[in-house]
Amino acid sequence: MTRHHNPGSKPKTSYPRIHLMAAAACSAIMVLTLTLLPSPDATATKTVRLKPAFDKATSSPAQLADQVIADAQNADEPLLDDAGVAELAPQRHWLDEKVRSGDTLSHIFKRVGLGSRDVHEVMSGKGDVDQLKKIHPGQVMRFAIEDQKLVALEYVISRTDSLLIEQGEEGYQARMEIKELVPYTSYAEGTINSSLFLAAQKAGLSESMTMELASIFGWDVDFALDIRQGDSFRVIYQELHLDGEKVKDGDILGAQFTNQGQTFTAIRYETSDRGASYFTPEGDSMRKAFLRSPIDFARISSHFNLSRKHPVLHTIRAHKGTDYAASRGTPIKATGDGKVVFAGRKGGYGKVVIIQHGQAYKTLYAHMHNYARGIRSGTRVRQGQVIGYVGSTGLATGPHLHYEFYLNGAVRNPVTVKLPHAEPIAKQDKEAFLALAKQMEGQLSTYAAAMESEKVANLDQ
Numbered sequence: 001m002t003r004h005h006n007p008g009s010k011p012k013t014s015y016p017r018i019h020l021m022a023a024a025a026c027s028a029i030m031v032l033t034l035t036l037l038p039s040p041d042a043t044a045t046k047t048v049r050l051k052p053a054f055d056k057a058t059s060s061p062a063q064l065a066d067q068v069i070a071d072a073q074n075a076d077e078p079l080l081d082d083a084g085v086a087e088l089a090p091q092r093h094w095l096d097e098k099v100r101s102g103d104t105l106s107h108i109f110k111r112v113g114l115g116s117r118d119v120h121e122v123m124s125g126k127g128d129v130d131q132l133k134k135i136h137p138g139q140v141m142r143f144a145i146e147d148q149k150l151v152a153l154e155y156v157i158s159r160t161d162s163l164l165i166e167q168g169e170e171g172y173q174a175r176m177e178i179k180e181l182v183p184y185t186s187y188a189e190g191t192i193n194s195s196l197f198l199a200a201q202k203a204g205l206s207e208s209m210t211m212e213l214a215s216i217f218g219w220d221v222d223f224a225l226d227i228r229q230g231d232s233f234r235v236i237y238q239e240l241h242l243d244g245e246k247v248k249d250g251d252i253l254g255a256q257f258t259n260q261g262q263t264f265t266a267i268r269y270e271t272s273d274r275g276a277s278y279f280t281p282e283g284d285s286m287r288k289a290f291l292r293s294p295i296d297f298a299r300i301s302s303h304f305n306l307s308r309k310h311p312v313l314h315t316i317r318a319h320k321g322t323d324y325a326a327s328r329g330t331p332i333k334a335t336g337d338g339k340v341v342f343a344g345r346k347g348g349y350g351k352v353v354i355i356q357h358g359q360a361y362k363t364l365y366a367h368m369h370n371y372a373r374g375i376r377s378g379t380r381v382r383q384g385q386v387i388g389y390v391g392s393t394g395l396a397t398g399p400h401l402h403y404e405f406y407l408n409g410a411v412r413n414p415v416t417v418k419l420p421h422a423e424p425i426a427k428q429d430k431e432a433f434l435a436l437a438k439q440m441e442g443q444l445s446t447y448a449a450a451m452e453s454e455k456v457a458n459l460d461q
Protein backbone atom coordinates (compact mmCIF):
# COMPACT_ATOMS: atom_id res chain seq x y z
CA MET A 1 0.00 0.00 0.00
CA THR A 2 2.41 2.69 1.12
CA ARG A 3 4.91 0.88 -1.12
CA HIS A 4 3.14 2.50 -4.02
CA HIS A 5 3.95 5.85 -2.58
CA ASN A 6 6.37 7.86 -4.66
CA PRO A 7 8.74 9.72 -2.31
CA GLY A 8 9.19 12.51 -4.84
CA SER A 9 5.50 13.28 -5.18
CA LYS A 10 3.70 15.87 -3.16
CA PRO A 11 1.18 14.66 -0.63
CA LYS A 12 -2.39 14.69 -1.84
CA THR A 13 -3.72 18.16 -1.35
CA SER A 14 -7.35 17.40 -0.74
CA TYR A 15 -9.18 14.38 0.48
CA PRO A 16 -12.59 13.66 -0.91
CA ARG A 17 -15.30 14.11 1.58
CA ILE A 18 -18.10 11.66 1.85
CA HIS A 19 -21.55 13.09 1.50
CA LEU A 20 -24.60 11.36 2.73
CA MET A 21 -28.08 12.58 2.32
CA ALA A 22 -29.53 13.02 5.77
CA ALA A 23 -32.58 11.09 6.68
CA ALA A 24 -34.64 14.23 6.26
CA ALA A 25 -37.80 14.10 4.25
CA CYS A 26 -36.16 15.38 1.11
CA SER A 27 -39.12 15.39 -1.18
CA ALA A 28 -41.17 17.48 1.18
CA ILE A 29 -38.38 20.03 1.47
CA MET A 30 -37.86 20.17 -2.28
CA VAL A 31 -41.52 20.83 -2.80
CA LEU A 32 -41.44 23.59 -0.23
CA THR A 33 -38.35 25.05 -1.88
CA LEU A 34 -40.07 25.23 -5.20
CA THR A 35 -43.08 27.01 -3.86
CA LEU A 36 -40.90 29.62 -2.23
CA LEU A 37 -38.83 30.22 -5.33
CA PRO A 38 -41.19 31.54 -7.91
CA SER A 39 -40.03 31.36 -11.51
CA PRO A 40 -39.09 34.61 -13.27
CA ASP A 41 -42.38 35.07 -15.02
CA ALA A 42 -44.95 32.68 -13.74
CA THR A 43 -45.62 30.54 -10.77
CA ALA A 44 -48.34 28.73 -9.00
CA THR A 45 -49.91 30.32 -6.00
CA LYS A 46 -47.62 30.29 -3.03
CA THR A 47 -50.39 30.09 -0.53
CA VAL A 48 -52.25 26.86 -1.03
CA ARG A 49 -51.47 23.44 -2.43
CA LEU A 50 -47.84 22.74 -3.07
CA LYS A 51 -48.44 19.97 -5.61
CA PRO A 52 -49.84 22.12 -8.43
CA ALA A 53 -46.28 23.18 -9.04
CA PHE A 54 -45.85 19.87 -10.87
CA ASP A 55 -48.60 20.66 -13.32
CA LYS A 56 -47.05 21.52 -16.65
CA ALA A 57 -49.51 24.35 -17.11
CA THR A 58 -47.83 26.31 -14.36
CA SER A 59 -44.48 26.05 -16.17
CA SER A 60 -41.96 26.20 -13.36
CA PRO A 61 -38.26 26.51 -14.18
CA ALA A 62 -37.24 23.29 -15.87
CA GLN A 63 -34.45 22.17 -13.58
CA LEU A 64 -36.45 22.78 -10.46
CA ALA A 65 -39.46 21.04 -11.86
CA ASP A 66 -37.40 18.05 -12.92
CA GLN A 67 -35.91 17.82 -9.49
CA VAL A 68 -39.25 18.02 -7.83
CA ILE A 69 -40.95 15.62 -10.18
CA ALA A 70 -38.14 13.12 -9.74
CA ASP A 71 -38.42 13.57 -6.04
CA ALA A 72 -42.14 13.24 -6.01
CA GLN A 73 -41.93 10.04 -8.03
CA ASN A 74 -39.29 8.67 -5.70
CA ALA A 75 -41.49 9.48 -2.80
CA ASP A 76 -44.41 7.75 -4.53
CA GLU A 77 -46.61 10.73 -4.06
CA PRO A 78 -49.64 10.95 -6.29
CA LEU A 79 -49.75 13.97 -8.53
CA LEU A 80 -52.56 16.38 -8.34
CA ASP A 81 -56.15 15.51 -9.04
CA ASP A 82 -58.67 17.89 -10.56
CA ALA A 83 -59.93 19.02 -7.22
CA GLY A 84 -56.44 20.21 -6.33
CA VAL A 85 -56.06 22.19 -9.53
CA ALA A 86 -59.35 23.88 -8.82
CA GLU A 87 -57.85 25.34 -5.64
CA LEU A 88 -55.25 27.29 -7.58
CA ALA A 89 -55.42 31.06 -7.48
CA PRO A 90 -55.18 32.86 -10.80
CA GLN A 91 -51.67 33.00 -12.21
CA ARG A 92 -49.63 35.97 -11.26
CA HIS A 93 -47.28 37.90 -13.43
CA TRP A 94 -44.17 38.84 -11.50
CA LEU A 95 -41.94 41.83 -12.21
CA ASP A 96 -38.49 41.69 -10.69
CA GLU A 97 -36.79 44.86 -9.62
CA LYS A 98 -33.33 45.07 -8.12
CA VAL A 99 -32.69 47.54 -5.30
CA ARG A 100 -30.16 50.13 -6.49
CA SER A 101 -27.85 52.23 -4.44
CA GLY A 102 -29.70 55.21 -2.98
CA ASP A 103 -33.12 53.65 -3.67
CA THR A 104 -36.15 54.32 -1.52
CA LEU A 105 -39.33 52.25 -1.73
CA SER A 106 -40.95 55.05 -3.73
CA HIS A 107 -38.17 54.92 -6.34
CA ILE A 108 -38.61 51.19 -6.79
CA PHE A 109 -42.39 51.34 -6.85
CA LYS A 110 -42.22 54.08 -9.46
CA ARG A 111 -40.03 51.96 -11.71
CA VAL A 112 -42.73 49.28 -11.85
CA GLY A 113 -45.49 51.83 -12.45
CA LEU A 114 -46.83 52.13 -8.90
CA GLY A 115 -47.35 55.36 -6.97
CA SER A 116 -46.71 56.75 -3.51
CA ARG A 117 -50.25 55.80 -2.53
CA ASP A 118 -49.32 52.14 -3.07
CA VAL A 119 -46.20 52.57 -0.92
CA HIS A 120 -48.34 54.04 1.81
CA GLU A 121 -50.92 51.24 1.63
CA VAL A 122 -48.24 48.55 1.75
CA MET A 123 -46.44 50.20 4.66
CA SER A 124 -49.68 50.45 6.65
CA GLY A 125 -50.38 46.76 6.08
CA LYS A 126 -50.44 44.10 8.77
CA GLY A 127 -47.45 41.96 9.76
CA ASP A 128 -43.78 42.71 9.57
CA VAL A 129 -43.95 45.33 6.79
CA ASP A 130 -41.18 47.25 8.57
CA GLN A 131 -38.75 44.78 6.98
CA LEU A 132 -39.19 46.94 3.88
CA LYS A 133 -37.38 49.77 5.67
CA LYS A 134 -34.22 47.66 5.65
CA ILE A 135 -33.81 47.22 1.89
CA HIS A 136 -30.29 47.43 0.57
CA PRO A 137 -28.67 47.51 -2.86
CA GLY A 138 -28.55 44.21 -4.73
CA GLN A 139 -31.65 42.75 -3.10
CA VAL A 140 -34.60 41.84 -5.27
CA MET A 141 -38.22 42.92 -4.93
CA ARG A 142 -40.83 41.10 -6.98
CA PHE A 143 -44.12 42.70 -7.85
CA ALA A 144 -47.35 41.02 -8.92
CA ILE A 145 -49.52 43.69 -10.53
CA GLU A 146 -52.99 43.14 -11.92
CA ASP A 147 -55.03 45.93 -13.54
CA GLN A 148 -52.37 48.41 -12.40
CA LYS A 149 -53.01 47.32 -8.85
CA LEU A 150 -50.39 45.68 -6.65
CA VAL A 151 -51.71 42.29 -5.55
CA ALA A 152 -48.54 40.86 -4.10
CA LEU A 153 -44.99 41.87 -3.32
CA GLU A 154 -42.12 39.62 -2.47
CA TYR A 155 -39.03 41.09 -0.86
CA VAL A 156 -36.16 38.60 -1.16
CA ILE A 157 -34.09 39.23 1.97
CA SER A 158 -31.57 36.43 1.60
CA ARG A 159 -31.18 33.07 -0.05
CA THR A 160 -33.43 31.56 2.58
CA ASP A 161 -35.64 34.38 3.82
CA SER A 162 -38.22 36.46 2.04
CA LEU A 163 -41.11 38.65 3.04
CA LEU A 164 -44.35 38.05 1.15
CA ILE A 165 -46.96 40.77 1.18
CA GLU A 166 -50.36 40.01 -0.26
CA GLN A 167 -53.49 42.01 -0.72
CA GLY A 168 -56.32 40.75 1.41
CA GLU A 169 -59.80 41.97 2.15
CA GLU A 170 -58.51 44.37 4.78
CA GLY A 171 -55.43 45.73 3.10
CA TYR A 172 -52.00 44.21 2.75
CA GLN A 173 -50.79 41.40 4.93
CA ALA A 174 -47.09 40.51 5.30
CA ARG A 175 -45.55 37.23 6.35
CA MET A 176 -42.05 35.83 6.40
CA GLU A 177 -41.26 32.78 4.30
CA ILE A 178 -38.21 30.85 5.36
CA LYS A 179 -36.84 28.15 3.07
CA GLU A 180 -35.72 24.99 4.73
CA LEU A 181 -32.09 24.08 4.25
CA VAL A 182 -31.37 20.44 3.56
CA PRO A 183 -28.82 18.99 5.99
CA TYR A 184 -26.13 16.73 4.55
CA THR A 185 -23.86 14.75 6.80
CA SER A 186 -20.20 14.99 5.87
CA TYR A 187 -16.97 13.55 7.13
CA ALA A 188 -13.49 15.02 7.10
CA GLU A 189 -10.20 13.94 8.58
CA GLY A 190 -6.68 15.24 8.60
CA THR A 191 -3.22 14.92 10.04
CA ILE A 192 -1.43 17.97 11.28
CA ASN A 193 1.94 18.90 9.80
CA SER A 194 2.27 22.46 11.03
CA SER A 195 -1.07 23.82 12.23
CA LEU A 196 -4.62 22.67 12.77
CA PHE A 197 -5.85 25.40 10.43
CA LEU A 198 -3.76 24.23 7.49
CA ALA A 199 -4.66 20.59 8.04
CA ALA A 200 -8.34 21.44 8.38
CA GLN A 201 -8.27 23.56 5.23
CA LYS A 202 -6.68 20.69 3.34
CA ALA A 203 -9.45 18.42 4.60
CA GLY A 204 -12.04 20.83 3.24
CA LEU A 205 -13.27 22.29 6.52
CA SER A 206 -14.28 25.94 6.61
CA GLU A 207 -12.56 28.34 8.94
CA SER A 208 -15.59 28.61 11.21
CA MET A 209 -15.87 24.82 11.37
CA THR A 210 -12.21 24.64 12.37
CA MET A 211 -12.77 27.24 15.10
CA GLU A 212 -15.69 25.16 16.34
CA LEU A 213 -13.56 22.03 16.35
CA ALA A 214 -10.84 23.83 18.30
CA SER A 215 -13.33 25.17 20.81
CA ILE A 216 -14.83 21.71 21.43
CA PHE A 217 -11.41 20.24 22.26
CA GLY A 218 -9.95 23.49 23.60
CA TRP A 219 -10.71 22.42 27.16
CA ASP A 220 -8.27 19.51 26.91
CA VAL A 221 -5.87 20.67 24.21
CA ASP A 222 -4.12 24.03 24.05
CA PHE A 223 -4.05 24.58 20.29
CA ALA A 224 -1.27 27.17 20.60
CA LEU A 225 1.13 25.10 22.70
CA ASP A 226 0.19 21.40 22.73
CA ILE A 227 -0.04 20.65 18.99
CA ARG A 228 2.57 18.27 17.55
CA GLN A 229 3.25 17.02 14.04
CA GLY A 230 1.24 13.84 13.53
CA ASP A 231 -1.72 14.96 15.65
CA SER A 232 -4.93 14.17 13.81
CA PHE A 233 -8.67 14.73 13.74
CA ARG A 234 -11.83 13.11 12.42
CA VAL A 235 -15.08 14.98 12.26
CA ILE A 236 -18.66 14.21 11.29
CA TYR A 237 -20.55 17.40 10.61
CA GLN A 238 -23.50 18.83 8.77
CA GLU A 239 -23.57 21.08 5.76
CA LEU A 240 -26.77 22.92 4.96
CA HIS A 241 -27.73 22.93 1.31
CA LEU A 242 -30.24 24.80 -0.77
CA ASP A 243 -30.96 23.87 -4.39
CA GLY A 244 -28.03 21.47 -4.40
CA GLU A 245 -25.54 24.04 -3.21
CA LYS A 246 -23.93 24.45 0.18
CA VAL A 247 -25.25 27.56 1.89
CA LYS A 248 -23.54 27.25 5.23
CA ASP A 249 -22.07 24.90 7.78
CA GLY A 250 -24.27 23.05 10.19
CA ASP A 251 -23.15 21.52 13.45
CA ILE A 252 -20.34 19.17 14.33
CA LEU A 253 -22.12 15.95 15.35
CA GLY A 254 -19.13 13.97 16.55
CA ALA A 255 -15.38 14.41 16.45
CA GLN A 256 -12.11 12.91 17.55
CA PHE A 257 -8.85 14.65 18.18
CA THR A 258 -5.60 12.81 18.79
CA ASN A 259 -2.99 14.95 20.54
CA GLN A 260 0.43 13.50 21.30
CA GLY A 261 -0.97 9.98 21.20
CA GLN A 262 -4.01 10.71 23.37
CA THR A 263 -7.40 10.55 21.66
CA PHE A 264 -10.33 12.68 22.79
CA THR A 265 -13.84 12.01 21.47
CA ALA A 266 -16.71 14.49 21.57
CA ILE A 267 -20.36 13.74 20.83
CA ARG A 268 -22.98 16.42 20.38
CA TYR A 269 -26.21 16.03 22.33
CA GLU A 270 -29.09 18.43 22.23
CA THR A 271 -32.14 18.74 24.42
CA SER A 272 -34.92 21.26 24.11
CA ASP A 273 -34.43 22.67 27.60
CA ARG A 274 -30.64 22.57 27.96
CA GLY A 275 -29.61 23.22 24.36
CA ALA A 276 -26.65 21.50 22.71
CA SER A 277 -23.44 20.42 24.39
CA TYR A 278 -20.53 18.09 23.69
CA PHE A 279 -19.82 15.11 25.89
CA THR A 280 -17.28 12.32 26.07
CA PRO A 281 -18.67 8.92 24.98
CA GLU A 282 -19.10 8.17 28.69
CA GLY A 283 -21.32 11.22 29.15
CA ASP A 284 -18.90 13.61 30.87
CA SER A 285 -18.96 17.18 29.68
CA MET A 286 -16.21 18.22 27.28
CA ARG A 287 -16.34 21.59 29.01
CA LYS A 288 -14.79 22.43 32.32
CA ALA A 289 -16.69 24.32 34.97
CA PHE A 290 -14.19 27.18 34.51
CA LEU A 291 -12.52 28.91 31.59
CA ARG A 292 -8.76 28.84 32.01
CA SER A 293 -8.54 32.57 31.41
CA PRO A 294 -11.10 35.40 31.76
CA ILE A 295 -9.72 37.23 28.70
CA ASP A 296 -9.32 35.91 25.13
CA PHE A 297 -5.84 35.86 23.66
CA ALA A 298 -4.27 37.86 26.50
CA ARG A 299 -0.63 37.73 27.49
CA ILE A 300 0.22 36.86 31.07
CA SER A 301 2.24 39.81 32.38
CA SER A 302 2.73 38.57 35.94
CA HIS A 303 2.40 35.05 37.30
CA PHE A 304 0.96 33.73 40.53
CA ASN A 305 3.81 34.01 43.06
CA LEU A 306 3.40 33.97 46.79
CA SER A 307 6.79 35.71 47.45
CA ARG A 308 6.88 38.49 44.86
CA LYS A 309 8.19 42.02 45.23
CA HIS A 310 5.24 44.31 44.58
CA PRO A 311 5.82 46.58 41.54
CA VAL A 312 4.17 49.59 43.16
CA LEU A 313 4.78 49.07 46.86
CA HIS A 314 8.32 47.61 46.40
CA THR A 315 7.82 45.28 49.32
CA ILE A 316 7.57 41.48 49.37
CA ARG A 317 3.91 40.87 48.91
CA ALA A 318 2.32 37.70 47.64
CA HIS A 319 0.94 37.93 44.14
CA LYS A 320 -2.18 35.88 44.72
CA GLY A 321 -3.33 35.82 41.14
CA THR A 322 -2.40 36.05 37.48
CA ASP A 323 -2.10 39.34 35.62
CA TYR A 324 -3.24 39.56 32.02
CA ALA A 325 -1.96 42.55 30.06
CA ALA A 326 -4.71 43.95 27.86
CA SER A 327 -5.76 47.34 26.62
CA ARG A 328 -8.24 49.43 28.57
CA GLY A 329 -11.79 48.38 27.79
CA THR A 330 -11.03 44.76 26.86
CA PRO A 331 -14.02 42.61 27.95
CA ILE A 332 -13.54 40.41 31.01
CA LYS A 333 -15.54 37.17 31.17
CA ALA A 334 -16.87 35.28 34.17
CA THR A 335 -14.84 32.06 34.08
CA GLY A 336 -17.70 29.97 35.45
CA ASP A 337 -21.43 30.04 36.20
CA GLY A 338 -22.09 31.67 39.54
CA LYS A 339 -23.40 34.57 41.54
CA VAL A 340 -21.72 37.95 42.00
CA VAL A 341 -21.08 38.35 45.74
CA PHE A 342 -19.20 41.64 45.48
CA ALA A 343 -18.98 44.40 42.85
CA GLY A 344 -17.36 47.61 44.08
CA ARG A 345 -14.13 49.28 45.15
CA LYS A 346 -11.78 47.41 47.46
CA GLY A 347 -8.44 49.14 48.33
CA GLY A 348 -5.55 48.22 46.00
CA TYR A 349 -7.86 46.01 43.90
CA GLY A 350 -9.69 49.11 42.67
CA LYS A 351 -12.99 48.20 41.04
CA VAL A 352 -13.38 44.50 41.65
CA VAL A 353 -15.94 41.76 41.04
CA ILE A 354 -16.03 38.57 43.12
CA ILE A 355 -18.08 35.60 41.94
CA GLN A 356 -19.11 32.61 44.07
CA HIS A 357 -19.43 29.33 42.11
CA GLY A 358 -21.34 26.73 44.09
CA GLN A 359 -20.02 26.06 47.58
CA ALA A 360 -16.34 25.47 46.89
CA TYR A 361 -15.15 27.98 44.29
CA LYS A 362 -14.70 31.73 44.14
CA THR A 363 -13.07 33.95 41.48
CA LEU A 364 -11.96 37.59 41.69
CA TYR A 365 -11.40 40.15 38.91
CA ALA A 366 -9.56 43.37 39.84
CA HIS A 367 -8.50 46.81 38.49
CA MET A 368 -11.58 47.02 36.28
CA HIS A 369 -12.20 50.19 34.33
CA ASN A 370 -15.91 49.61 34.85
CA TYR A 371 -18.51 46.88 35.32
CA ALA A 372 -20.66 45.43 32.57
CA ARG A 373 -24.31 46.47 32.59
CA GLY A 374 -26.35 44.76 35.29
CA ILE A 375 -23.35 43.44 37.22
CA ARG A 376 -23.91 44.02 40.92
CA SER A 377 -23.94 42.01 44.11
CA GLY A 378 -26.52 39.23 43.72
CA THR A 379 -26.41 39.06 39.88
CA ARG A 380 -26.35 35.51 38.46
CA VAL A 381 -23.78 35.13 35.70
CA ARG A 382 -23.04 32.46 33.12
CA GLN A 383 -19.65 31.16 32.10
CA GLY A 384 -18.24 33.44 29.40
CA GLN A 385 -20.59 36.33 30.22
CA VAL A 386 -18.87 39.73 30.15
CA ILE A 387 -18.79 41.15 33.66
CA GLY A 388 -16.58 44.21 33.16
CA TYR A 389 -13.75 45.83 31.26
CA VAL A 390 -9.99 46.03 31.76
CA GLY A 391 -8.71 49.14 33.49
CA SER A 392 -6.12 50.26 36.03
CA THR A 393 -8.16 51.25 39.07
CA GLY A 394 -6.54 50.67 42.49
CA LEU A 395 -2.83 49.90 42.73
CA ALA A 396 -1.89 49.20 39.13
CA THR A 397 1.01 50.33 36.95
CA GLY A 398 -1.09 50.14 33.78
CA PRO A 399 -4.25 48.55 32.42
CA HIS A 400 -4.41 44.84 33.18
CA LEU A 401 -6.68 42.26 34.74
CA HIS A 402 -5.65 40.72 38.04
CA TYR A 403 -7.45 37.37 38.39
CA GLU A 404 -7.62 35.20 41.53
CA PHE A 405 -8.99 31.69 41.97
CA TYR A 406 -10.10 30.23 45.33
CA LEU A 407 -10.91 26.63 46.26
CA ASN A 408 -12.48 26.14 49.69
CA GLY A 409 -11.15 29.51 50.77
CA ALA A 410 -7.52 28.83 49.74
CA VAL A 411 -6.01 30.85 46.91
CA ARG A 412 -4.76 28.75 43.95
CA ASN A 413 -2.72 29.41 40.83
CA PRO A 414 -5.42 29.95 38.16
CA VAL A 415 -3.08 28.76 35.40
CA THR A 416 -2.24 25.39 36.92
CA VAL A 417 -5.20 24.53 39.16
CA LYS A 418 -7.04 21.37 38.05
CA LEU A 419 -10.39 22.56 36.79
CA PRO A 420 -13.52 20.52 37.55
CA HIS A 421 -15.69 19.22 34.68
CA ALA A 422 -18.95 20.97 33.90
CA GLU A 423 -22.19 19.06 34.50
CA PRO A 424 -22.27 15.59 32.87
CA ILE A 425 -25.17 14.42 30.68
CA ALA A 426 -28.45 14.63 32.58
CA LYS A 427 -29.64 11.39 34.20
CA GLN A 428 -32.82 11.22 32.13
CA ASP A 429 -30.81 11.61 28.91
CA LYS A 430 -28.04 9.19 29.73
CA GLU A 431 -29.44 6.05 28.12
CA ALA A 432 -30.31 7.79 24.86
CA PHE A 433 -26.97 9.57 24.86
CA LEU A 434 -24.92 6.40 25.33
CA ALA A 435 -26.72 4.80 22.40
CA LEU A 436 -26.08 7.83 20.23
CA ALA A 437 -22.43 7.99 21.30
CA LYS A 438 -21.92 4.35 20.40
CA GLN A 439 -23.47 4.91 16.99
CA MET A 440 -21.40 8.04 16.39
CA GLU A 441 -18.15 6.33 17.37
CA GLY A 442 -19.06 3.51 14.97
CA GLN A 443 -19.64 6.05 12.19
CA LEU A 444 -16.30 7.74 12.84
CA SER A 445 -14.54 4.39 12.43
CA THR A 446 -16.56 3.44 9.35
CA TYR A 447 -15.85 6.74 7.61
CA ALA A 448 -12.16 6.56 8.53
CA ALA A 449 -11.92 3.04 7.09
CA ALA A 450 -13.72 4.12 3.90
CA MET A 451 -11.32 7.03 3.57
CA GLU A 452 -8.36 4.73 4.08
CA SER A 453 -9.44 2.36 1.30
CA GLU A 454 -10.08 5.32 -0.99
CA LYS A 455 -6.55 6.59 -0.36
CA VAL A 456 -5.14 3.17 -1.10
CA ALA A 457 -7.17 3.01 -4.31
CA ASN A 458 -5.81 6.39 -5.36
CA LEU A 459 -2.25 5.33 -4.72
CA ASP A 460 -2.80 2.27 -6.90
CA GLN A 461 -3.87 4.34 -9.88
Ligand SMILES: [Zn+2]
Pocket residue numbers: 302319321322323401402403
Ligand atom coordinates in the same frame (compact mmCIF):
# COMPACT_ATOMS: atom_id res chain seq x y z
ZN1 LIG B 1 -1.88 41.18 39.91
